[in-house]
Amino acid sequence: xxxxxxxxxxxxxxxxxxxxxxxFADIRATRQTDFVNNFWRVLANDPANLERTWAELKxxxxxxxxxxxxxxxxxxxxxxxxxxxxxxxxxxxxxxxxKGATDEQLAELHAVVAAANKTNRLAIGLQVPVDEAFA
Amino acid sequence: xxxxxxxxxxxxxxxxxxxxxxxFADIRATRQTDFVNNFWRVLANDPANLERTWAELKxxxxxxxxxxxxxxxxxxxxxxxxxxxxxxxxxxxxxxxxKGATDEQLAELHAVVAAANKTNRLAIGLQVPVDEAFA
Amino acid sequence: xxxxxxxxxxxxxxxxxxxxxxxFADIRATRQTDFVNNFWRVLANDPANLERTWAELKxxxxxxxxxxxxxxxxxxxxxxxxxxxxxxxxxxxxxxxxKGATDEQLAELHAVVAAANKTNRLAIGLQVPVDEAFA
Amino acid sequence: xxxxxxxxxxxxxxxxxxxxxxxFADIRATRQTDFVNNFWRVLANDPANLERTWAELKxxxxxxxxxxxxxxxxxxxxxxxxxxxxxxxxxxxxxxxxKGATDEQLAELHAVVAAANKTNRLAIGLQVPVDEAFA
Amino acid sequence: xxxxxxxxxxxxxxxxxxxxxxxFADIRATRQTDFVNNFWRVLANDPANLERTWAELKxxxxxxxxxxxxxxxxxxxxxxxxxxxxxxxxxxxxxxxxKGATDEQLAELHAVVAAANKTNRLAIGLQVPVDEAFA
Amino acid sequence: xxxxxxxxxxxxxxxxxxxxxxxFADIRATRQTDFVNNFWRVLANDPANLERTWAELKxxxxxxxxxxxxxxxxxxxxxxxxxxxxxxxxxxxxxxxxKGATDEQLAELHAVVAAANKTNRLAIGLQVPVDEAFA
Numbered sequence: 001x002x003x004x005x006x007x008x009x010x011x012x013x014x015x016x017x018x019x020x021x022x023x024f025a026d027i028r029a030t031r032q033t034d035f036v037n038n039f040w041r042v043l044a045n046d047p048a049n050l051e052r053t054w055a056e057l058k059x060x061x062x063x064x065x066x067x068x069x070x071x072x073x074x075x076x077x078x079x080x081x082x083x084x085x086x087x088x089x090x091x092x093x094x095x096x097x098x099k100g101a102t103d104e105q106l107a108e109l110h111a112v113v114a115a116a117n118k119t120n121r122l123a124i125g126l127q128v129p130v131d132e133a134f135a
Numbered sequence: 136x137x138x139x140x141x142x143x144x145x146x147x148x149x150x151x152x153x154x155x156x157x158x159f160a161d162i163r164a165t166r167q168t169d170f171v172n173n174f175w176r177v178l179a180n181d182p183a184n185l186e187r188t189w190a191e192l193k194x195x196x197x198x199x200x201x202x203x204x205x206x207x208x209x210x211x212x213x214x215x216x217x218x219x220x221x222x223x224x225x226x227x228x229x230x231x232x233x234k235g236a237t238d239e240q241l242a243e244l245h246a247v248v249a250a251a252n253k254t255n256r257l258a259i260g261l262q263v264p265v266d267e268a269f270a
Numbered sequence: 271x272x273x274x275x276x277x278x279x280x281x282x283x284x285x286x287x288x289x290x291x292x293x294f295a296d297i298r299a300t301r302q303t304d305f306v307n308n309f310w311r312v313l314a315n316d317p318a319n320l321e322r323t324w325a326e327l328k329x330x331x332x333x334x335x336x337x338x339x340x341x342x343x344x345x346x347x348x349x350x351x352x353x354x355x356x357x358x359x360x361x362x363x364x365x366x367x368x369k370g371a372t373d374e375q376l377a378e379l380h381a382v383v384a385a386a387n388k389t390n391r392l393a394i395g396l397q398v399p400v401d402e403a404f405a
Numbered sequence: 406x407x408x409x410x411x412x413x414x415x416x417x418x419x420x421x422x423x424x425x426x427x428x429f430a431d432i433r434a435t436r437q438t439d440f441v442n443n444f445w446r447v448l449a450n451d452p453a454n455l456e457r458t459w460a461e462l463k464x465x466x467x468x469x470x471x472x473x474x475x476x477x478x479x480x481x482x483x484x485x486x487x488x489x490x491x492x493x494x495x496x497x498x499x500x501x502x503x504k505g506a507t508d509e510q511l512a513e514l515h516a517v518v519a520a521a522n523k524t525n526r527l528a529i530g531l532q533v534p535v536d537e538a539f540a
Numbered sequence: 541x542x543x544x545x546x547x548x549x550x551x552x553x554x555x556x557x558x559x560x561x562x563x564f565a566d567i568r569a570t571r572q573t574d575f576v577n578n579f580w581r582v583l584a585n586d587p588a589n590l591e592r593t594w595a596e597l598k599x600x601x602x603x604x605x606x607x608x609x610x611x612x613x614x615x616x617x618x619x620x621x622x623x624x625x626x627x628x629x630x631x632x633x634x635x636x637x638x639k640g641a642t643d644e645q646l647a648e649l650h651a652v653v654a655a656a657n658k659t660n661r662l663a664i665g666l667q668v669p670v671d672e673a674f675a
Numbered sequence: 676x677x678x679x680x681x682x683x684x685x686x687x688x689x690x691x692x693x694x695x696x697x698x699f700a701d702i703r704a705t706r707q708t709d710f711v712n713n714f715w716r717v718l719a720n721d722p723a724n725l726e727r728t729w730a731e732l733k734x735x736x737x738x739x740x741x742x743x744x745x746x747x748x749x750x751x752x753x754x755x756x757x758x759x760x761x762x763x764x765x766x767x768x769x770x771x772x773x774k775g776a777t778d779e780q781l782a783e784l785h786a787v788v789a790a791a792n793k794t795n796r797l798a799i800g801l802q803v804p805v806d807e808a809f810a
Binding site: 543544545546547548550575577578579582583589593596597600601605606607611612614615616618619620622623625626627628630631632634642644645648649651652653655656657658659660661662663664665666667668669670671673674675 | 678679680681682683685710712713714717718724728731732735736740741742746747749750751753754755757758760761762763765766767769777779780783784786787788790791792793794795796797798799800801802803804805806808809810
């Protein structure tokens with residue numbers, strides 16, 4: 001499907017500066033795939049931001065922490081949905097499926113997101129005061 | 136702490152109409168506590184909405200589905216954070232703790248939410264095109 | 271209730287420059303009350319913005335157009351709820367009541383806002399394609 | 406126009422489970438048309454959510470309540486605009502037109518939404534304190 | 541690239557009413573180009589809103605004030621990114637480039653926007669109390 | 676002013692683990708003040724996130740890049756306004772003043788933010804198609 005062009009070009013491997021190339025090598029090694037998606041190719045125009053952002057995602061989304069990687073990916077999809085980021089909803093739903101998310105889990109995730117959005121707006125619109133128990 | 140008053144009054148048990156009273160009874164039975172928080176007391180001004188919203192939360196947040204109740208509560212906190220609902224962040228963080236969330240898990244949750252918000256804005260601001268793999 | 275101070279001071283009538291004073295006079299004449307709320311007192315630090323914003327609200331929210339003033343005020347409350355602006359939710363709910371909004375209408379308004387927020391997130395999170403009929 | 410595929414498939418009538426089929430029958434009977442739009446077809450992957458969401462919309466958006474159905478539809482468009490839901494803006498604008506909304510009313514609606522968004526951000530950015538009259 | 545149609549038609553020069561035509565003439569004179577972009581063509585269906593909005597942008601974005609026009613355009617891009625307005629991100633990034641923004645400045649802008657979004661959510665999600673120094 | 680407590684405690688200097696203490700030392704050295712605000716004290720519960728976030732802010736907001744530090748701080752205030760983060764609006768407005776922002780520049784900033792929010796919603800609500808010139 002034809003799309004608009006990004007605000008900075010999606011760089012090919014040949015166009016990367018050495019810092020960006022090093023990040024791409026780590027993305028490929030970490031994910032064990034040659035595929036590097038457009039997010040990183042556009043961000044590669046700013047190697048410092050690319051380094052920071054990849055290092056952050058690699059650390060935050062890693063296995064071996066108190067939250068399961070699939071749970072973290074589902075939270076990522078939830079946030080991307082509320083922020084209405086098409087690219088992020090699509091890429092992180094794909095990532096969640098790659099980590100084993102089932103259709104049922106994704107449907108359930110969106111039922112929770114929907115309910116939360118509903119009650120969030122009711123609490124705000126009706127200006128519900130915080131109970132002492134939650135203060 | 137003194138707070139502003141809600142847009143519709145937080146009803147006491149004595150002020151509930153019969154439909155709202157029935158919902159409150161079910162909230163108490165389901166949660167096994169006499170405490171009914173302000174969200175429901177304000178929503179009780181609209182018994183039909185109270186019935187719908189409680190029935191939805193009871194069903195969506197229940198145990199026994201494909202996502203663990205704690206995971207669903209963490210997703211709820213994530214959504215409430217992005218929507219910036221103070222009442223909801225506070226009440227659902229309390230609920231998450233009640234379901235066993237540790238400080239470490241909550242800190243990790245917010246690290247994921249923070250990273251997602253960051254990359255969401257980069258994808259939007261740089262107008263990253265969706266890869267064929269995600270289309 | 272004690273609150274934080276604004277980013278620019280809420281000006282008293284004595285502190286207004288002549289352009290701001292003229293706007294305040296028109297606010298008082300239009301609303302037929304001496305009360306000028308804090309929004310205008312803070313905005314008065316930028317007389318050009320004060321003039322533009324008051325002129326816009328006066329024109330947009332006026333009676334005699336295709337939408338009833340109460341309907342427009344309810345839409346204002348709905349937008350303020352989604353934007354989570356406490357000041358705006360409170361001041362425009364008061365304005366809606368001043369224009370005749372009942373408790374029942376306000377409750378119904380928030381039921382619509384809640385339902386819309388819920389289905390908005392479902393459409394985004396599930397990436398529902400636009401039907402030809404809506405294209 | 407070619408579009409991305411949804412995160413869960415848009416089900417045909419033949420692919421519906423019995424609970425979803427019953428909801429579709431009620432949508433058709435209530436709206437008096439054979440057309441069922443993609444929102445419901447994608448949501449049909451989760452029959453419980455489909456049932457809840459349709460029941461909620463049917464009740465909330467019905468005629469015979471304190472707010473006129475057209476007014477409720479305009480509020481729906483306003484919320485969808487602030488949430489930036491393309492699908493929802495388009496489908497509910499179509500619904501508003503179906504309930505009689507004129508070009509003039511739609512233009513006026515967006516003028517109110519625009520003004521509200523503007524003053525919402527001014528109140529937040531300048532941190533305007535809530536007046537006692539609104540507390 | 542094929543796109544959906546707007547909610548009100550994008551008017552040609554021949555379809556403008558006299559008030560809208562006068563605004564278009566001023567847009568062309570101010571920008572010193574014959575090109576009038578779709579935003580104004582769609583808004584031209586509501587000549588009063590077209591007049592107000594153009595007058596506001598012309599005044600707010602003008603040179604000769606305390607903030608440089610390029611700085612104001614970068615702020616515009618930042619806001620449009622957070623609001624996730626594709627049309628606005630694209631048109632105001634183009635405007636920023638027209639006022640001299642370099643690739644490096646745009647990349648830096650988005651690094652700031654990304655960092656701000658991240659810390660905004662941490663402050664909200666963790667409910668950080670305002671320090672006395674900022675109160 | 677009395678406030679709600681944060682979701683994780685604001686740590687005193689004595690409660691910091693060594694990694695957090697090292698970050699606090701760098702904050703103090705970089706800012707040349709002993710004052711460490713609550714944001715960092717709450718984030719100190721997650722030393723890895725504290726390290727990442729401080730390193731990011733230190734690098735992104737530094738002098739000597741293509742955008743002036745004051746310009747970057749103004750962009751930070753703009754984003755915080757749209758995200759409606761009270762803590763962030765207040766702390767970054769203070770930071771902007773510390774970098775020399777005048778009342779006039781802050782007022783102008785908010786006039787731009789207000790105008791952008793207004794036109795963002797018009798472009799979204801009216802579904803304005805992207806011009807070829809911006810595609």
